[in-house]
Amino acid sequence: xxxxxxxxxxxxxxxxxxxxxxxxxxxxxxxxxxxxxxxxxxxxxxxxxxxxxxxxxxxxxxxxxxxxxxxxxxxxxxxxxxxxxxxxxxxxxxxxxxxxxxxxxxxxxxxxxxxxxxxxxxxxxxxxxxxxxxxxxxxxxxxxxxxxxxxxxxxxxxxxxxxxxxxxxxxxxxxxxxxxxxxxxxxxxxxxxxxxxxxxxxxxxxxxxxxxxxxxxxxxxxxxxxxxxxxxxxxxxxxxxxxxxxxxxxxxxxxxxxxxxxxxxxxxxxxxxxxxxxxxxxxxxxxxxxxxxxxxxxxxxxxxxxxxxxxxxxxxxxxxxxxxxxxxxxxxxx
Ligand SMILES: Nc1ncnc2c1ncn2[C@@H]1O[C@H](COP(=O)(O)OP(=O)(O)OP(=O)(O)O)[C@@H](O)[C@H]1O
Numbered sequence: 001x002x003x004x005x006x007x008x009x010x011x012x013x014x015x016x017x018x019x020x021x022x023x024x025x026x027x028x029x030x031x032x033x034x035x036x037x038x039x040x041x042x043x044x045x046x047x048x049x050x051x052x053x054x055x056x057x058x059x060x061x062x063x064x065x066x067x068x069x070x071x072x073x074x075x076x077x078x079x080x081x082x083x084x085x086x087x088x089x090x091x092x093x094x095x096x097x098x099x100x101x102x103x104x105x106x107x108x109x110x111x112x113x114x115x116x117x118x119x120x121x122x123x124x125x126x127x128x129x130x131x132x133x134x135x136x137x138x139x140x141x142x143x144x145x146x147x148x149x150x151x152x153x154x155x156x157x158x159x160x161x162x163x164x165x166x167x168x169x170x171x172x173x174x175x176x177x178x179x180x181x182x183x184x185x186x187x188x189x190x191x192x193x194x195x196x197x198x199x200x201x202x203x204x205x206x207x208x209x210x211x212x213x214x215x216x217x218x219x220x221x222x223x224x225x226x227x228x229x230x231x232x233x234x235x236x237x238x239x240x241x242x243x244x245x246x247x248x249x250x251x252x253x254x255x256x257x258x259x260x261x262x263x264x265x266x267x268x269x270x271x272x273x274x275x276x277x278x279x280x281x282x283x284x285x286x287x288x289x290x291x292x293x294x295x296x297x298x299x300x301x302x303x304x305x306x307x308x309x310x311x312x313x314x315x316x317x318x319x320x321x322x323x324x325x326x327x328x329x330x331x332x333x334x
Contacts, residue, residue: 028087029054029176029207030075035084037070037231044070046231047084052224054089054175057198057208059222061215061316067231068211069180075209076106076178088176102130105174109181111165113153119164120149126168133172143167143197159190166197176207183217195220215316227320234323243314246322247272250288252295252311255280256304264302268294273322280308284318 030052037045045067052058060068073079074086077093077100086093091100113122123136134142140149143163148156156164162182169177179198183191191214198208198221212218218225219239227235227242235242243249262276270286285291288311299306 027054027090028052029056029089030058030209031085031087032071032075033085035071035074035086036082037067037074037079038082043231045074045081048228048231048233050226050233052207052209054207055202055205056223057202057210057221059218059225060209060211060228061213061218061225061320062228063320066228068228071228072178072180072209072211076104077101102172103174104176104178105169105172106178107162107165107169107180107182109184111161111168113161113164115152115154118150118152119145119156119167122153122164123167123171127171130172134170136171139167139171142170142200144193157190159186159193162186162190162194163197166194170201174206176209177201178209180211181213182210183212183214191217215320218316225316227316227323229320229324235319239316242316242319246284246314246319247286249314250285250291250311251314251318252283252285252288252291253280253308254283254295254299254306254310255308256299256306258302258304260298260302260304264298265295267298270294275321284314284322 028051030050032048032050035045035048035050036043048071050058060072062068070079074081075088077097080093088100089103093100114125117125119140120136123139127133127136127139133139140146143166145160145163145167148160153161153164166179166182169179182198183194186194195217198210201208202221208221210218210221222239225235225237225239225242226233235245237245260281262274262281265271265274265281265283268283268285269290271291272284272286274284275282283291283295292311
């Protein structure tokens with residue numbers, strides 16, 4: 001576990017049973033005020049405020065270097081802030097570290113397990129660090145690894161390894177679960193399997209903090225999304241609120257021969273913004289039914305031939321592009 005120890009337990013629960021005490025909507029699982037973290041001349045976190053009610057899944061999104069990991073590691077008690085306040089479940093790391101370690105769980109992006117232990121032995125080892133929590137069988141069942149219980153960790157696939165990391169984070173039945181890019185590098189099927197596990201946790205009233213580079217993942221799982229850039233929160237809300245905030249509902253992508261100059265696209269009705277790449281244009285529009293015929297007229301008037309045309313709903317990727325002019329994932333051109 002990259003030198004970190006797993007975190008903790010509150011009470012023993014059967015995975016299929018609902019939480020005995022329904023979460024109080026007024027209780028904040030996480031409260032952050034004026035958080036700043038400086039590393040010599042780098043400001044990794046430049047003053048953020050955040051409130052996460054109990055039972056919510058919050059997604060922290062942003063490009064490489066945005067400050068997500070630093071923020072999350074401060075929340076996890078692994079780094080100390082330069083300034084600002086952090087409370088988890090009403091407690092602070094300065095005075096309540098022992099209790100907090102029993103009440104939060106962490107699944108890292110990459111977890112190295114002892115190669116000579118089986119899945120079952122690994123979960124058993126982590127379970128032994130806590131006085132209370134799930135049974136080993138329950139934790140393994142939650143991540144659907146029953147068939148691999150006697151398999152050595154070294155023989156697991158990437159997706160199975162990620163699920164084992166989740167089992168280890170869950171074995172103490174934590175109230176807040178931190179998941180650092182839990183599906184990075186997984187195939188779509190494994191990714192969806194992990195989403196199901198996270199949905200089930202939400203169903204049990206657990207609070208989940210998710211960092212991800214995948215917008216679709218945030219859109220599916222998160223009640224609240226926080227988009228970070230250069231250490232600041234640049235946008236925050238539900239996925240649909242954020243998408244509505246850019247004023248564009250639909251995206252048209254097209255390419256033509258000859259190319260249409262970007263200025264000519266200003267004639268397209270209900271246009272919100274345009275982005276041009278080497279071989280085509282991406283238009284954000286409010287109403288597809290007026291914008292699309294308008295675009296076709298512009299293309300026809302210039303005697304151009306369409307090489308490609310597609311439309312789609314706006315996504316959180318488009319929110320990020322609109323706000324910062326950059327793509328969320330490196331290597332993807334705006
Ligand atoms: N220990 C450190 N010492 C110096 N600078 C650091 C340290 N940790 C992070 N930084 C810097 O702080 C900034 C934020 O880094 P952070 O890892 O929090 O970003 P991130 O959003 O998690 O990025 P990624 O998606 O690549 O993990 C970066 O400029 C990074 O280089």
